[in-house]
Amino acid sequence: MVASRSGPYPIRVGSGIRERIPDWLVEMGFPVTRKVALISNTTVRAIHGKTVSDSLEARGFPVRPFDFPDGESFKTLDSVRECLDLLLASKWERQNPVLALGGGVVGDMGGFVASILLRGVPLFHIPTTVVGQVDSSIGGKTGVDHREGKNLIGSFYPPRSVWIDPSFLETLPLRERRSGLGEVIKYALIGDQKLLRFLDDNLESLSGEPFDRDAWEETIFLCASDKARIVSEDERESGVRMNLNFGHTFGHALEGAMGYDGILHGEAVGLGMIAAARIAKSLGITGSETEGMIRRYLKRAHLPDRWPEQITFADLEPFLKNDKKASSGLVTLILPVRPGEVVRTRDYEPSVLGSGLD
Numbered sequence: 245m246v247a248s249r250s251g252p253y254p255i256r257v258g259s260g261i262r263e264r265i266p267d268w269l270v271e272m273g274f275p276v277t278r279k280v281a282l283i284s285n286t287t288v289r290a291i292h293g294k295t296v297s298d299s300l301e302a303r304g305f306p307v308r309p310f311d312f313p314d315g316e317s318f319k320t321l322d323s324v325r326e327c328l329d330l331l332l333a334s335k336w337e338r339q340n341p342v343l344a345l346g347g348g349v350v351g352d353m354g355g356f357v358a359s360i361l362l363r364g365v366p367l368f369h370i371p372t373t374v375v376g377q378v379d380s381s382i383g384g385k386t387g388v389d390h391r392e393g394k395n396l397i398g399s400f401y402p403p404r405s406v407w408i409d410p411s412f413l414e415t416l417p418l419r420e421r422r423s424g425l426g427e428v429i430k431y432a433l434i435g436d437q438k439l440l441r442f443l444d445d446n447l448e449s450l451s452g453e454p455f456d457r458d459a460w461e462e463t464i465f466l467c468a469s470d471k472a473r474i475v476s477e478d479e480r481e482s483g484v485r486m487n488l489n490f491g492h493t494f495g496h497a498l499e500g501a502m503g504y505d506g507i508l509h510g511e512a513v514g515l516g517m518i519a520a521a522r523i524a525k526s527l528g529i530t531g532s533e534t535e536g537m538i539r540r541y542l543k544r545a546h547l548p549d550r551w552p553e554q555i556t557f558a559d560l561e562p563f564l565k566n567d568k569k570a571s572s573g574l575v576t577l578i579l580p581v582r583p584g585e586v587v588r589t590r591d592y593e594p595s596v597l598g599s600g601l602d
């Protein structure tokens with residue numbers, strides 16, 4: 245269960261969840277005559293859309309499909325408007341639910357559509373990427389990008405439920421799956437000792453082929469539970485939820501400096517955690533072993549553990565200053581102390597940020 249301002253909502257995790265979606269809709273009070281929007285993107289629709297929509301239709305639910313084009317560059321108000329146009333043209337009613345089937349991009353846009361359509365219709369997340377399953381589907385943040393920056397338009401809109409089936413990850417490209425491990429390692433390092441021990445034993449099989457369903461199921465369960473607990477405690481990100489940004493200040497800046505090209509989010513977060521460890525060392529918050537420890541986890545996950553040579557601190561600076569979390573020009577840094585413990589600090593000289601890069 246996740247606590248939110250508009251009441252608690254359940255999260256279900258397990259292989260086979262996807263076959264039971266129609267049952268749960270019924271269980272949650274939706275009669276089988278109710279129209280259901282299945283929002284996805286062209287890639288996910290081609291792989292998983294048919295089985296999900298067939299099972300809904302077999303149960304009696306009329307399904308209205310809508311697909312965004314694939315990619316972060318389509319996470320825009322224009323895409324959202326197209327989806328709204330289609331649903332409004334089919335005389336959408338306030339009781340008709342929206343199901344968002346896909347990665348974080350689909351989830352953020354599908355969630356935003358649900359939050360503004362008729363001032364809010366019931367939303368269900370069915371995440372199909374690692375990021376979707378351990379992060380974006382839980383916590384109620386929705387939205388789109390703007391030319392001024394990422395995620396600048398949006399809403400807090402908790403779903404009615406989140407249905408997480410780790411077996412969706414089997415079809416994810418290997419590099420995407422490994423990138424997701426960047427976020428998984430983050431959860432372990434910010435406080436999940438059980439996950440940390442699990443990764444110590446299983447990181448190779450999680451990052452390798454073939455897809456290890458059992459290991460992924462356990463990993464997703466632990467991370468999703470962490471996220472659920474953290475956002476329940478701090479929905480609006482005034483305290484402990486900020487810890488989830490570990491690795492993200494430099495990670496986002498790196499993605500920005502590279503023009504969101506050639507680096508995946510989880511890869512950038514991994515390098516951001518190294519930067520945080522170096523800064524923590526400069527501030528005397530942690531020892532020099534922390535950077536090496538993080539590098540070893542990244543290596544075992546087949547993630548980059550060295551900054552791209554062409555990126556200098558000067559390239560990152562404008563992005564560090566524009567960080568959404570910066571108030572009066574100073575970003576709250578999330579710094580590692582030891583494995584499983586981080587601290588938040590705004591007490592530093594801006595010049596120390598330069599020590600993040602090697």
Ligand SMILES: NC(=O)c1ccc[n+]([C@@H]2O[C@H](COP(=O)([O-])OP(=O)(O)OC[C@H]3O[C@@H](n4cnc5c(N)ncnc54)[C@H](O)[C@@H]3O)[C@@H](O)[C@H]2O)c1
Nearest residue numbers: 287314347348349350372373375376379380385412415416
């Ligand atoms: N709302 C939040 O709290 C939150 C948190 C973290 C990230 N996000 C957002 O999430 C987005 C990133 O999400 P992402 O990493 O999932 O990227 P994504 O949604 O772009 O998905 C990555 C790629 O995998 C494909 N894909 C998805 N599921 C698949 C499957 N099962 N098999 C094969 N291919 C599949 C997608 O089509 C896409 O090409 C960003 O826009 C970010 O801002 C939001």
Ligand SMILES: [Zn+2]
Nearest residue numbers: 427492509513
């Ligand atoms: Zn992230």
